[in-house]
Amino acid sequence: MDVLDTFAVVVRHFASPFSLIGVAIFVFIGVHPTLIRSGILKSVSAKKSSPIFGFLQRYRAWIAFLLIMVGFGFAPWKTHLAANAKVDVDAIVDTLTRKHAAELEMAGKRIEEARGQLQAMIEAVSELARQSAGPGASAGVKDALRQLVKGDTRAAERIFEEALDRREAKGMTPLSEAAAARHLGALAFLRDLRKAREAYRKATRLDPKNEGGWLGLGNSAASLGLWAEAEDAFRQYLSLLRRTGSDGAILTGHREMGDVLLAQGKRAAALESYRSGIAVAEQLAAEDPRCEIWQSIRSEFYDRIGDVLVAQGEEIAALKHYRAGMAITVRLAMLSPGNPLWQRDVWLSYDRIGDVLLAQGKGTAALENYRAGLAIAERLTASDPGVAVWQRELSVSHNKIGDVLAASGELAAALESYRAGRAIREHLSASDLRNVVWQRDLSISHGRIGDVLLAQGNGAAALESYRSAMAIAARLAASDPGNTTLWYDLSISHNKIGDVLTARGELAAALENYRAGMDIAARIVKSDPGNADWQRNLAVSFWRLAGYPGSDVSWSDVARVFEDLNRRDILTPGELPYLTEARRRASGKPPQ
Numbered sequence: 001m002d003v004l005d006t007f008a009v010v011v012r013h014f015a016s017p018f019s020l021i022g023v024a025i026f027v028f029i030g031v032h033p034t035l036i037r038s039g040i041l042k043s044v045s046a047k048k049s050s051p052i053f054g055f056l057q058r059y060r061a062w063i064a065f066l067l068i069m070v071g072f073g074f075a076p077w078k079t080h081l082a083a084n085a086k087v088d089v090d091a092i093v094d095t096l097t098r099k100h101a102a103e104l105e106m107a108g109k110r111i112e113e114a115r116g117q118l119q120a121m122i123e124a125v126s127e128l129a130r131q132s133a134g135p136g137a138s139a140g141v142k143d144a145l146r147q148l149v150k151g152d153t154r155a156a157e158r159i160f161e162e163a164l165d166r167r168e169a170k171g172m173t174p175l176s177e178a179a180a181a182r183h184l185g186a187l188a189f190l191r192d193l194r195k196a197r198e199a200y201r202k203a204t205r206l207d208p209k210n211e212g213g214w215l216g217l218g219n220s221a222a223s224l225g226l227w228a229e230a231e232d233a234f235r236q237y238l239s240l241l242r243r244t245g246s247d248g249a250i251l252t253g254h255r256e257m258g259d260v261l262l263a264q265g266k267r268a269a270a271l272e273s274y275r276s277g278i279a280v281a282e283q284l285a286a287e288d289p290r291c292e293i294w295q296s297i298r299s300e301f302y303d304r305i306g307d308v309l310v311a312q313g314e315e316i317a318a319l320k321h322y323r324a325g326m327a328i329t330v331r332l333a334m335l336s337p338g339n340p341l342w343q344r345d346v347w348l349s350y351d352r353i354g355d356v357l358l359a360q361g362k363g364t365a366a367l368e369n370y371r372a373g374l375a376i377a378e379r380l381t382a383s384d385p386g387v388a389v390w391q392r393e394l395s396v397s398h399n400k401i402g403d404v405l406a407a408s409g410e411l412a413a414a415l416e417s418y419r420a421g422r423a424i425r426e427h428l429s430a431s432d433l434r435n436v437v438w439q440r441d442l443s444i445s446h447g448r449i450g451d452v453l454l455a456q457g458n459g460a461a462a463l464e465s466y467r468s469a470m471a472i473a474a475r476l477a478a479s480d481p482g483n484t485t486l487w488y489d490l491s492i493s494h495n496k497i498g499d500v501l502t503a504r505g506e507l508a509a510a511l512e513n514y515r516a517g518m519d520i521a522a523r524i525v526k527s528d529p530g531n532a533d534w535q536r537n538l539a540v541s542f543w544r545l546a547g548y549p550g551s552d553v554s555w556s557d558v559a560r561v562f563e564d565l566n567r568r569d570i571l572t573p574g575e576l577p578y579l580t581e582a583r584r585r586a587s588g589k590p591p592q
Helices: 003-015 017-037 051-058 060-083 089-099 101-106 115-133 139-149 154-170 174-188 193-206 211-223 227-244 247-263 267-287 292-311 315-335 340-359 363-383 388-407 411-431 436-455 459-479 484-503 507-527 532-545 555-567 573-586
Strands: none
Touching: 089 139, 115 139, 115 154, 115 174, 115 211, 139 154, 154 174, 174 193, 174 211, 193 211, 211 227, 211 247, 227 247, 247 267, 247 292, 267 292, 292 315, 292 340, 315 340, 340 363, 340 388, 363 388, 388 411, 388 436, 411 436, 436 459, 436 484, 459 484, 484 507, 484 532, 507 532, 532 555, 532 573, 555 573
16 A cells, blocks of 8 residues: 555545544644734633633643544444444335335235235345345445335345355355245346246245245246146145144135136135135134234135126125125224225225126116225325326226226217226326336227227227227237236237228238237137136137138137137136027027
């Protein structure tokens, strides 16, 4: 180290105000006699001076020395305090969930239901906080925490990726590698589901007895529409919990398993899983009636049982369960009127009940429920316009009202509702062009508006709206080739454009779109044969192409597809007439 380097090290300590004051006193001590001799200052004796001035004059050298020493110690002490500052883990996780609420919703995780993923995030952030407080904490860890405070997980993900690379190179224990992989998966879940899935797959290979790895794998696989893989992961999760799991974790397992089974059309098994969950929730709520969490979970299970019953065509029983769940949320909202989550649950209960009433053909009653929910939605969003997930759900409420109005032939009013929903979605999507959920929502709104315009006989405007929807869907699918949900949307857009072109007599262009839609539908079904929605979409593609000029799809092909869906219990009661009609046409009878 040369003279300049030494000076650079020493001079940093004089940045403290204590050191600067001490130096100033030393300088003053040196020039003080000269100032007196020159007559600039008058000499003051100890007897004539005040006690404080006398003390300072007598011990000025020692005071200056002590101030300089305090200044030298100030910088290391400040660094120590910064390094050991308490990290508010809960605040960071709250920021992450709020910023990424839309991604959680896209992944099928309402914030208040995503308890397992939230706990995994808490563990990941806590590990970074622990590292930042330790000796020799890296600048990268501290920067990652600063970025997490802003809602950005990328730097934190890199920390755990680097940790995995180091541990693999050094041959560290599988358990420590598995922990790093789980932390990586928890953070990546918010923005990159495939990365999260790979991290969790690694974690379960390294530590198959850790239930957190299986829960994360199940959640990420389910969010990608990989239902069979998700089902297997949740089975492993529940198997581990039966020995050592907490009540809350067991409830999560039954809920997630039921969701995955229902998505595959396994309604009886889903109902069994939900009923197992509600039995536990009822017992816990009875033991502690004042616990709002147990009451809320009871409501969740009532709603999910209602979902299965709707899928089975048992609307009356479904309505009973939805109303039972709503009674709980209304009571919670009355007990805690300042809790917006309970208000939101009441709003969503109105929507569910409206859905059943609409399916029963009770459009007026459904509209009343949707409008009651919309009133709560508008009140909540007005109270806090910055909550993007509420804004998004407000757009959904507008769409539901539009659906009822469209079904009742009130097309102008329906168009107004759909456009109100689209305006919200345009604002959200413009605020974050990288947010896939909001971009996808806007595509869906364009599609709904196109449906009404087509029903009004405005084919040109409908085609324009459908093409706007398809442009977004195509861009999203191309940017994320592994996301089958986005490809499913693109398949739907092709079919709708094909319908308009058929009505305009542009049969060759229509056939091209129908085939494109069918190719996509077949591809995504092959990736996960257990997905009931994708199976239905493929069946619809067969239906459109049967007997179409230039198509080689026959009504026998359509009948075979629908027979297979019925045999696997995928068709709902409302879809059975399509099977009957396909059989008629396959036998050569004219359409009814």
